[in-house]
Amino acid sequence: MSGKNGLDGVYSRIDRDNKKHIARIRRLLRQPSSSQQDIGIDECADLVADLYREVGCDKVEVVETKGNPIVYGECKGSSDKTLLGYFMYDTMPFNEPGWESPPMEARIVDMKLPAGKVKAIVNRGADNTKGPLAAFLNSVDACVKEDGRPPVNLILIAEGEEELGSPNLPSYVKKDKKRLSKADACYFPYFGQDSDGASNLYLGVKGVVYFEMECSGKSWGRGPEEFGVHSSQKAWLDSPVWRLVDALKTMCDENGNVILIDGFSDEIAPPSEEDKELIATLAESFDPAAFKEDMKVSKFSIPEDDKAALIRKYVYGTTLNIDGIWGGYMEKGSKTVLPHKVTCKIDIRLVPDQKKAAMMPLVRKHLDEHGYEDIKITEIDTGYDACRASVKEPAVQSILRSFKAFGLDPAIWPTSGGAVPFYVFKDYLDLPFTMSAIGHSSLAHSPNEYMVVEGNKKIAGLPEIEKFFVHFMDGFAKGA
Amino acid sequence: MSGKNGLDGVYSRIDRDNKKHIARIRRLLRQPSSSQQDIGIDECADLVADLYREVGCDKVEVVETKGNPIVYGECKGSSDKTLLGYFMYDTMPFNEPGWESPPMEARIVDMKLPAGKVKAIVNRGADNTKGPLAAFLNSVDACVKEDGRPPVNLILIAEGEEELGSPNLPSYVKKDKKRLSKADACYFPYFGQDSDGASNLYLGVKGVVYFEMECSGKSWGRGPEEFGVHSSQKAWLDSPVWRLVDALKTMCDENGNVILIDGFSDEIAPPSEEDKELIATLAESFDPAAFKEDMKVSKFSIPEDDKAALIRKYVYGTTLNIDGIWGGYMEKGSKTVLPHKVTCKIDIRLVPDQKKAAMMPLVRKHLDEHGYEDIKITEIDTGYDACRASVKEPAVQSILRSFKAFGLDPAIWPTSGGAVPFYVFKDYLDLPFTMSAIGHSSLAHSPNEYMVVEGNKKIAGLPEIEKFFVHFMDGFAKGA
Numbered sequence: 034m035s036g037k038n039g040l041d042g043v044y045s046r047i048d049r050d051n052k053k054h055i056a057r058i059r060r061l062l063r064q065p066s067s068s069q070q071d072i073g074i075d076e077c078a079d080l081v082a083d084l085y086r087e088v089g090c091d092k093v094e095v096v097e098t099k100g101n102p103i104v105y106g107e108c109k110g111s112s113d114k115t116l117l118g119y120f121m122y123d124t125m126p127f128n129e130p131g132w133e134s135p136p137m138e139a140r141i142v143d144m145k146l147p148a149g150k151v152k153a154i155v156n157r158g159a160d161n162t163k164g165p166l167a168a169f170l171n172s173v174d175a176c177v178k179e180d181g182r183p184p185v186n187l188i189l190i191a192e193g194e195e196e197l198g199s200p201n202l203p204s205y206v207k208k209d210k211k212r213l214s215k216a217d218a219c220y221f222p223y224f225g226q227d228s229d230g231a232s233n234l235y236l237g238v239k240g241v242v243y244f245e246m247e248c249s250g251k252s253w254g255r256g257p258e259e260f261g262v263h264s265s266q267k268a269w270l271d272s273p274v275w276r277l278v279d280a281l282k283t284m285c286d287e288n289g290n291v292i293l294i295d296g297f298s299d300e301i302a303p304p305s306e307e308d309k310e311l312i313a314t315l316a317e318s319f320d321p322a323a324f325k326e327d328m329k330v331s332k333f334s335i336p337e338d339d340k341a342a343l344i345r346k347y348v349y350g351t352t353l354n355i356d357g358i359w360g361g362y363m364e365k366g367s368k369t370v371l372p373h374k375v376t377c378k379i380d381i382r383l384v385p386d387q388k389k390a391a392m393m394p395l396v397r398k399h400l401d402e403h404g405y406e407d408i409k410i411t412e413i414d415t416g417y418d419a420c421r422a423s424v425k426e427p428a429v430q431s432i433l434r435s436f437k438a439f440g441l442d443p444a445i446w447p448t449s450g451g452a453v454p455f456y457v458f459k460d461y462l463d464l465p466f467t468m469s470a471i472g473h474s475s476l477a478h479s480p481n482e483y484m485v486v487e488g489n490k491k492i493a494g495l496p497e498i499e500k501f502f503v504h505f506m507d508g509f510a511k512g513a
Numbered sequence: 514m515s516g517k518n519g520l521d522g523v524y525s526r527i528d529r530d531n532k533k534h535i536a537r538i539r540r541l542l543r544q545p546s547s548s549q550q551d552i553g554i555d556e557c558a559d560l561v562a563d564l565y566r567e568v569g570c571d572k573v574e575v576v577e578t579k580g581n582p583i584v585y586g587e588c589k590g591s592s593d594k595t596l597l598g599y600f601m602y603d604t605m606p607f608n609e610p611g612w613e614s615p616p617m618e619a620r621i622v623d624m625k626l627p628a629g630k631v632k633a634i635v636n637r638g639a640d641n642t643k644g645p646l647a648a649f650l651n652s653v654d655a656c657v658k659e660d661g662r663p664p665v666n667l668i669l670i671a672e673g674e675e676e677l678g679s680p681n682l683p684s685y686v687k688k689d690k691k692r693l694s695k696a697d698a699c700y701f702p703y704f705g706q707d708s709d710g711a712s713n714l715y716l717g718v719k720g721v722v723y724f725e726m727e728c729s730g731k732s733w734g735r736g737p738e739e740f741g742v743h744s745s746q747k748a749w750l751d752s753p754v755w756r757l758v759d760a761l762k763t764m765c766d767e768n769g770n771v772i773l774i775d776g777f778s779d780e781i782a783p784p785s786e787e788d789k790e791l792i793a794t795l796a797e798s799f800d801p802a803a804f805k806e807d808m809k810v811s812k813f814s815i816p817e818d819d820k821a822a823l824i825r826k827y828v829y830g831t832t833l834n835i836d837g838i839w840g841g842y843m844e845k846g847s848k849t850v851l852p853h854k855v856t857c858k859i860d861i862r863l864v865p866d867q868k869k870a871a872m873m874p875l876v877r878k879h880l881d882e883h884g885y886e887d888i889k890i891t892e893i894d895t896g897y898d899a900c901r902a903s904v905k906e907p908a909v910q911s912i913l914r915s916f917k918a919f920g921l922d923p924a925i926w927p928t929s930g931g932a933v934p935f936y937v938f939k940d941y942l943d944l945p946f947t948m949s950a951i952g953h954s955s956l957a958h959s960p961n962e963y964m965v966v967e968g969n970k971k972i973a974g975l976p977e978i979e980k981f982f983v984h985f986m987d988g989f990a991k992g993a
Contacts, residue, residue: 068846069844069845069846069847069848070845070846125848126842126844126846126848129741131739131740161743196846196847197846197847198847239745243847250810254811255768255810255811255812255814256810256814257808257809257810258809259611260609260611260809260956260960260961261958261959262808262810262958262959263930263957263958263959264834264836264860264862264958265719265929265930265932266808266930267769267830267832267862268826268827268828268830268832268862268930269813269814269815269823269826269827269830270808270810270813270814271768272768272769272834274769274835274838275761275768275769276769278758278761278762278765278769279762279766279767279768279769281755281758282758282759282762285755287759288735288751288755288756288759289747289751289752289755289756289758290751290755328737328742328750329738329739329740330730330735330736330737330742330750331734331738332734332735333749333750334735334736334749334750335749343749346748346749347748347749348748350747350748350749352744352747354744354752354849355752355754355755355758355841355852356744356842356847356848356849356850356851356852357840357841357842357843357848357850357852358754358838358839358840358841358843358855359838359840359843360838360839361835361836361838361858362606362836362837362858363837363838363858364549364550364606365549365550366549366550366676366677366893367676367677367678367723367836367858367860367894368549368605368606368676368836368837368858368958369723369834369836369860369958370837370958370959371834372835372836372837378841378842378843378847378848380744380847380849382744382745382747382748413846413847414846449745450743450745450746451743452745476740476742477743478741478743478744478848478849478850479740479741479742479743480740481740
């Protein structure tokens with residue numbers, strides 16, 4: 034590291050400032066920023082800009098888009114390498130039942146994990162991904178405070194629409210191409226340790242398409258059209274709810290595990306040689322127990338004894354998931370009504386080389402061919418294709434070296450099941466990308482989402498996480 | 514009529530007191546009494562008791578049960594005949610969207626019906642059945658004010674749990690058998706005119722069973738068990754929502770019109786000779802247009818040109834209706850979640866000789882045999898069997914004569930599609946029963962439920978309705 038104190042100085046600073054750093058994370062987490070419900074977005078963008086300034090960015094801009102603002106920051110580094118930090122300050126809604134600590138109080142709770150006792154902050158966004166954002170900013174803060182500068186030039190962009198499919202990120206990146214293309218690689222910080230301490234590095238992300246499907250008497254021209262009617266009328270009137278059941282059943286079989294839409298999976302690329310090697314290695318180390326413990330599940334959808342098959346299912350699995358369904362009377366008691374409409378939300382996860390643009394037409398064609406021309410499908414938010422990096426990518430190799438420096442040998446997954454809009458940086462800026470870090474967080478999109486801040490021998494606490502970020506920046510700067 | 518002024522005096526009194534009578538109806542309607550949600554029940558029971566007293570009942574009791582109270586009243590009549598008036602003071606919930614006038618303001622609105630212009634009170638319960646209850650009490654009031662007594666002895670019982678399946682009515686009737694069995698017949702007032710003015714008399718009611726079906730990862734031992742998880746996990750985890758779709762699809766086919774549960778329809782009795790004659794007559798007069806106009810529907814589930822077939826579908830149609838379904842994310846936007854449970858509400862309508870007691874075991878057996886042992890079914894409220902009366906029944910003949918006296922020749926239906934617990938009076942008291950009256954109301958269980966108070970040449974207004982009640986009591990007293 035080129036700073037006057039080397040890594041040790043920054044590391045000590047991180048240890049000394051731990052309380053302040055935890056406070057910064059909690060401050061960001063406590064600011065609601067649910068993009069789905071448009072709660073707290075502008076306030077959160079302003080707060081992120083404040084934090085950029087606070088940790089020493091030279092230039093900070095809250096860039097307006099057609100949707101939620103993007104918070105842009107620059108921080109001059111002590112090398113000629115430039116890293117584009119991609120973040121999101123928006124989160125999922127947090128009004129589901131089941132929160133044991135309030136979702137916006139960022140309480141620090143004791144937790145017993147398979148890896149042992151830890152302390153964790155519980156809050157929406159702790160895992161996905163305001164926790165990692167704030168922790169990364171803490172590491173920049175420590176570098177600037179100790180050395181005046183971080184080891185690399187940083188361009189930071191935090192968007193507020195990731196949970197909406199990043200609809201305005203592409204046009205922003207196109208417009209700001211000149212500044213952004215100074216970067217050598219794109220980095221998305223995300224905690225990569227499981228609850229048992231094992232670590233993971235994901236080389237890519239899946240694509241996503243999200244839509245609503247509505248079956249109504251009005252479009253159908255049968256059954257109740259304007260309002261739900263007394264259910265005695267079911268004797269001679271049709272039911273849009275039963276019709277949706279029929280339609281859904283033509284789309285999937287076997288508890289939703291077999292997708293029946295023509296052409297849906299045709300384009301899926303066969304595993305590459307690199308993937309085959311990675312999966313063979315993964316199969317040796319992958320322990321399903323920690324995953325099941327984290328998710329509180331008993332079983333996978335296929336037997337777990339063939340671990341390579343299980344991993345392939347995760348990596349190559351395209352999905353048609355029902356995120357929600359609702360219609361008719363949904364409260365206490367026995368209101369008897371024949372509903373006039375019913376709606377469900379569905380998300381598709383895409384793997385290479387499925388094309389996002391092909392999916393909605395395929396669903397439409399399927400419904401039409403099965404006689405469901407009347408069922409409305411409406412794409413919600415913006416979908417995109419899957420995106421992958423090779424393990425040989427220099428930025429990926431830097432991350433791997435940092436994992437090893439902290440005593441971890443991460444399992445390398447060809448892809449995560451989640452979706453991140455890396456395609457924007459790959460397609461428009463031709464930037465390689467990488468993600469992950471040490472640290473453990475979990476329960477994205479679920480109640481009791483958390484990130485560990487006080488770890489143990491197996492799981493990194495906040496200071497180690499922040500040191501990891503510094504180590505990664507330093508290593509990336511040195512190309513070593 | 515035995516009263517000093519004869520029917521003309523009471524009729525004039527009804528005309529003179531119309532404003533007061535409308536006010537009484539609005540007063541009762543404006544008192545919320547949603548038994549499903551336990552809103553306003555006790556207040557409404559007290560109000561009904563007050564109204565009993567106000568119209569001249571000699572004895573009034575609010576009888577406690579294990580659930581909501583039953584309001585008992587006696588009014589000595591001027592003959593030795595006794596009529597048991599059965600009423601309900603509870604209603605369906607009224608929080609569904611779509612109300613053009615507020616559901617608890619009892620506004621009087623202008624309405625254009627196929628029969629022409631009318632004025633109607635819009636309020637939850639106007640049709641089902643606080644409107645008919647208050648109108649009946651108005652007719653008693655007029656008799657008492659004019660003659661000192663109604664033409665028959667009246668025993669009035671208004672229950673507050675009809676919309677819950679009348680769970681405590683049977684034990685009440687058993688307990689109070691001595692007083693109640695003084696009655697010669699049971700009468701349930703209900704407005705029998707369609708929106709075009711045609712009138713209907715229903716000789717019976719269907720039975721009903723209501724249950725919830727819940728599919729959860731927890732019971733299944735697959736998929737998310739404790740909470741919804743990030744939908745990326747669908748790649749290797751199972752979905753309880755898709756499982757419910759599969760399970761429902763084994764229960765019904767063809768948009769819910771073909772029930773596939775073994776034994777479900779086996780016990781249905783063939784049409785009786787009386788039914789066949791009634792249906793043949795109905796087929797000549799039944800005009801589907803008014804029904805479709807009232808319900809704002811375009812089509813029946815079978816072609817309407819064969820009117821006898823259509824009527825048989827209504828009369829003999831047993832149903833498995835999905836009243837509501839819900840699970841996962843049901844709000845704005847695109848939250849990606851693999852839900853851990855999904856629930857639906859289903860009601861079964863029973864025709865003779867299907868047995869209520871057989872239905873839940875049949876559903877359970879069906880699910881078990883199809884591998885859905887894990888899907889929970891919970892009966893909600895109390896179901897009961899269908900109940901029928903013959904057109905030859907003296908009480909029915911009295912009602913028919915009153916219809917004719919008011920210029921109407923009602924279409925006689927073997928049964929309504931709705932459920933009323935007449936079985937209690939038939940099984941425990943061996944009482945014949947009848948229902949219906951002139952007048953028009955509609956949209957039970959729907960927004961904008963209404964009853965006409967100012968009619969026209971085709972549809973009875975409130976004074977005519979109340980005169981009808983007096984005529985019926987008088988005719989029943991005379992046995993003519």
